Amino acid sequence: MKIQEIIDKLNLNVLTNAEEREVEGVFISDMLSDVMTSAKAEEIWLTVQTHTNIVSAANLVDISAIIVTQGKKVSQATIDLANRYHVIILSSPKTTFALATELIGIGVKSQ
């Protein structure tokens, strides 16, 4: 599924530049260690973390996009770093569970 389709269907806020990408699954964790060990390339990553470190972790394993959940505010420093490294950051006021349920509902599955 294309990232733009997910943005539209889930009514996500787009915080960074958003180029077209494929999404092939979902990864949920708030630990960067977990992202490094277990996230797969082209997955969409759901987290409440907003630290600039999320950009370096997402880049390392080639995450398609990060969705910051529960309405957590993302600093301009994180947004600027993400734009520089072409990491897409989206956000939603919904909980991680609610978003995961909606992602399943629109047909995004785990790899």
Added chain:
Amino acid sequence: MPEEKCAHTWEMINVAYGFVVTEKCYNCDKVSTYFTFEHRPPLEEYREGDHFWNVMESAQSFRFDLKCSKCSKVEKLDELMGLMMCTGCDDTCEVDSLRIILEPERTWIYVAFGFLPVEERKQLSKEKIAILEEYFNQRRKSLRSRIKIVSHESVKNIATCYGEVIKDLHMLSLTPLEEE
């Protein structure tokens, strides 16, 4: 398949979570880092010969090795303390110079760190760094970006480096201060 003829396909194995502890001797100012599997990182100061070690910080982290799924070769990565993404803070630094060249091609530079003190601990070899780089590139599905991993020895001044270290630390403030 014989190891020497194998075009390795790496997978992460032996993943074990713990803490990277950084401590400093208040007698000589030496800084030391080590990995511990303890559930709670130690807090107490202790004496070791002439050193009086005090904990500076503990970050949740993990260790892993790489195994080739074709020939079963295992590459131990005990010397790896962590990875840092170069974000370009000093254009006189060798790593930053490499970043300036490779960033337009969407090749991101990461620095592999060993444990401190560098002169007393075995550090990651060039061969292991190359394998680590191969592993993270093999995890990618598209060619839209690549990873380049270099040794911390290439960093001009690690004390003033603004790179983004990937560690589970100082991330508890989930809302930016200016928004609170």
